[in-house]
Amino acid sequence: MNTKTVRSLAAATALLGFSAISAGAQDVPAGYPADYAAIIEAAKKEGTVSIYTSTDAAQSQKLQDAFTAKYGIKIAYNDLGTNGAYNQVISEAAASQVTADVVWSSAMDLQMTLIQDGYGVEYKSPEASHLPQWANYKDTLYATTIEPIGVIYNTKALTEDKLPKTYADLITFLKDNKGELQGKVATFDPEKSGSGFLNHSNDAKNRPDFWDLAKAMGEDGVKIYSSSGGMKETVVSGENVIAINIIGSYALDWVKESPNLGVHFATDYTPAFSRLALVTKGAPHPNAAKLFVDFMLSKEGQSMLAEGGLPSVREDVTAGLNIKTLNERVGGGLKPIAVDEGVLEYMDQMKRVQFLNDWKAALGR
Known part of the structure; x- marks a missing residue:
């Protein structure tokens, strides 16, 4: 191989590497840390995310479709009900056969119990700063709706x-x-x-x-x-x-x-x-889990939920109802249940x- 060919291959390799980095960087939402591209790429390689939930698929369909369209990641959506999701997580963990990546449920008490008993992991979402203080429990449990x-x-x-x-x-x-x-x-x-x-x-x-x-x-x-x-x-x-x-x-x-x-x-x-989301301990697709939670909490994801009839916990969402416009709709007496040990x-x-x-x-x- 002559020197010119070696140089050409090196240049081409460098160009491909730069293109890959650029492509990953383009996927990173504004305001996110630069190294978030690694989570996105790892999530795409995992290829799927498994959700255990109590939310009707019809209400979250826009969210699901938008997530898959954006990242090409399939969603295994399991509507098990509040008690069903809770019991399934515990039984799978006991058998060392964890299947759920994200648990998303309206039973706030059961979700908090999962966290207290060690079935969830800490994950500081880049979207956490956009949530009300009461909507985030120690970066382990996030309110996604109100x-x-x-x-x-x-x-x-x-x-x-x-x-x-x-x-x-x-x-x-x-x-x-x-x-x-x-x-x-x-x-x-x-x-x-x-x-x-x-x-x-x-x-x-x-x-x-x-x-x-x-x-x-x-x-x-x-x-x-x-x-x-x-x-x-x-x-x-x-x-x-x-x-x-x-x-x-x-x-x-x-x-x-x-x-x-x-x-x-x-x-x-x-x-x-609120419907609370957590990333499970031992999740088979941990990066896809993080990406899905972040997308749920993002302005885009919150807009999709609001359009599906689940009011946004953020004030900057204009589609459907958000926490501010909902308070106006109910007459000013909105009393959110805080995401805490209470x-x-x-x-x-x-x-x-x-x-x-x-x-x-x-x-x-």
């Missing part, structure tokens, strides 16, 4: 002006309209729904009159359900007139398609939960059992 808890009602049976304006008014409303509402009130079953348990127990911690509400629902012969969708169908059909403590992000979408369905929020107190209070077995016993007693069952 979703209000509210009421849905049958508009043929109730009109907006008759609905209670505050939490206390709701209790009075249930007591004063027993005849009209008897056997036609719905709410979550905290024994069968992780989200339902979180919603009710959060109210019990923050509202001294929660048990008055529970008793009022019991006196009206409240029916309990394991899912928001189940309650929605009964309210649309008129079997139930009102459903209390329902996932408002779902409801805000439902009312667009169901003319006889309305959504309502108390102006003084509208608690809001969500674990009722994970204590004795407290959990006591809560469920008190719940049944309040309902008269």
Whole structure:
């Protein structure tokens, strides 16, 4: 090989190397560290990311499509429900056969338990600075949405002006309209729904009159359900007139398609939960996991979630609802549940059992 050929090959190799670096650098989002290109390239080589979640695929489809289109990484999307995702992670870890890369669930208490018990890892996302302080737990657990808890009602049976304006008014409303509402009130079953348990127990911690509400629902012969969708169908059909403590992000979408369905929020107190994301310990695709979490938290990813009906936890997202515009929509009383150890209070077995016993007693069952 002559000297000229060697020089040409060296130049070509250098050019290819420069092109590869440039291509990787182009993929790095603005404001990210320069070495983030290594995570992107490693994630692409892994080729897939496995998500264990409780979020309907339809609501996250835009997010999934945008992520795959941007990075060419396939998503193994497993909707296992809140309890299912939690139990699957634990059982797989016990068998040393971890499959999930990311766990993304609305059961904030179960997600925090996974972190406390060592099933997640610390990862400081470059997007962390764009989140509210309450939305990040020690760089291990991130809030990806902000979703209000509210009421849905049958508009043929109730009109907006008759609905209670505050939490206390709701209790009075249930007591004063027993005849009209008897056997036609719905709410979550905290024994069968992780989200339902979180919603009710959060109210019990923050509202001294929660048990008055529970008793009022019991006196009206409240029916309990394991899912928001189940309650929605009964309210649309008129079997139930009102459903209390329902996932408002779902409801805000439902009312667009169901003319006889309305959504309502108390102006003084509208608690809001978040779907929390963590990277699992021993994730088979750790770089793809990090990349997916970062994309979820980015302005682009948050916009995709908001367009899918899951309000953004960031204020700079203009698609759909964000934390600021959502607060305006619910009347100014938005109360996010902080991502901290406080969500674990009722994970204590004795407290959990006591809560469920008190719940049944309040309902008269």
